[in-house]
Amino acid sequence: MKEVVITKPHEYAVREVPLPGITNDFEVLVQMKAVGICGSDHHIYHGANPCSTYPRIPGHENVGIVVKVGPKVTKVNIGDRVVIDLIITCGECYQCKIGRENVCENVRVRGSGTDGGLREYIVVPEEDAYVFPETIPFRDAALIEPYAIGAHCTQRGRLVAEDIVFILGTGTIGSIILQTCKEKGCTVICCDVNDETLARAKGYGADYIINSKKENIVARVQEITRGKGVTVAFDSACFQGSLTSLFEVGLVRNAGRIVSLGFVTAPETISQAMLNQRELDLIGSRMSCYQFKPTIEKFARHAFNLNGIATTFIPFNEIEKMFYYMDHPDPKVKKMVVLFE
Numbered sequence: 001m002k003e004v005v006i007t008k009p010h011e012y013a014v015r016e017v018p019l020p021g022i023t024n025d026f027e028v029l030v031q032m033k034a035v036g037i038c039g040s041d042h043h044i045y046h047g048a049n050p051c052s053t054y055p056r057i058p059g060h061e062n063v064g065i066v067v068k069v070g071p072k073v074t075k076v077n078i079g080d081r082v083v084i085d086l087i088i089t090c091g092e093c094y095q096c097k098i099g100r101e102n103v104c105e106n107v108r109v110r111g112s113g114t115d116g117g118l119r120e121y122i123v124v125p126e127e128d129a130y131v132f133p134e135t136i137p138f139r140d141a142a143l144i145e146p147y148a149i150g151a152h153c154t155q156r157g158r159l160v161a162e163d164i165v166f167i168l169g170t171g172t173i174g175s176i177i178l179q180t181c182k183e184k185g186c187t188v189i190c191c192d193v194n195d196e197t198l199a200r201a202k203g204y205g206a207d208y209i210i211n212s213k214k215e216n217i218v219a220r221v222q223e224i225t226r227g228k229g230v231t232v233a234f235d236s237a238c239f240q241g242s243l244t245s246l247f248e249v250g251l252v253r254n255a256g257r258i259v260s261l262g263f264v265t266a267p268e269t270i271s272q273a274m275l276n277q278r279e280l281d282l283i284g285s286r287m288s289c290y291q292f293k294p295t296i297e298k299f300a301r302h303a304f305n306l307n308g309i310a311t312t313f314i315p316f317n318e319i320e321k322m323f324y325y326m327d328h329p330d331p332k333v334k335k336m337v338v339l340f341e
């Protein structure tokens with residue numbers, strides 16, 4: 001089989017290797033069908049992901065079909081279509097025991113800390129393979145993982161239908177959070193610097209859009225919320241200073257929540273007073289936890305508008321095109337999905 005390896009930052013190789021074998025009774029062999037490519041894959045290729053080591057097979061939004069099962073496998077069958085969990089956990093630590101496995105102290109992530117799915121076959125424990133119905137095409141199923149992130153961060157933010165939500169950044173994850181909020185019945189204000197992605201957000205159900213290059217964010221939010229401010233804000237823009245900007249007085253109301261999704265290592269400038277004067281909750285969010293199965297159910301009943309979330313489909317045997325777009329960013333290529341066959 002073929003596998004794609006990032007050998008070191010900015011270099012990759014396509015290697016011919018033997019098929020991986022099932023090494024314990026509870027594993028399954030999955031023939032890969034689709035892999036979604038996201039920001040962290042770009043970071044691994046560019047050497048900017050602090051969690052990644054090399055050589056590394058990227059790919060954490062992994063979808064395939066089960067072709068072989070270990071002797072004690074009971075939860076999946078040969079022929080099942082599965083999305084593969086990216087998180088490998090210990091099951092023993094404090095976090096695992098309180099249902100926060102995504103931040104397990106021994107967590108390993110397929111596609112960054114350990115090898116991922118950008119190869120023709122992968123072996124995984126049956127526990128990590130979630131079956132989805134045939135009505136969901138592979139190319140759509142590659143989006144289940146990012147929508148699981150949307151489900152997770154909105155759960156972290158304790159969202160309810162009455163919330164008025166502000167989303168900074170309407171790229172892929174911002175658009176997914178928007179759809180997740182709308183599915184819960186919230187009112188959503190989307191903010192970005194790009195009219196085109198804001199128009200897309202409108203199409204996905206944004207109630208209000210703000211172009212922060214042309215309009216003052218706080219003034220517009222005050223106008224929309226009749227001087228109250230929003231109840232929850234998400235930072236899906238994730239640049240240095242983006243988190244601090246959500247603390248501006250007038251944006252989030254007293255007792256509101258701010259959910260952060262970024263991994264910028266440069267410090268923000270948040271004072272104790274900015275947090276405590278209004279008793280805000282600042283909430284961290286990483287990947288997802290127990291969200292694959294509910295997200296599959298939502299995909300099966302077409303709860304989301306997947307149109308235009310993945311913008312670019314790359315055949316696995318033309319993988320050089322994926323790396324070309326990583327080296328030559330194109331605003332039209334917002335999210336790639338690699339398809340096998």
Ligand SMILES: [Zn+2]
Pocket residue numbers: 037038039040060061146
């Ligand atoms: Zn991702």
Ligand SMILES: [Zn+2]
Pocket residue numbers: 089090091092093094095096101104105106107
């Ligand atoms: Zn653990």
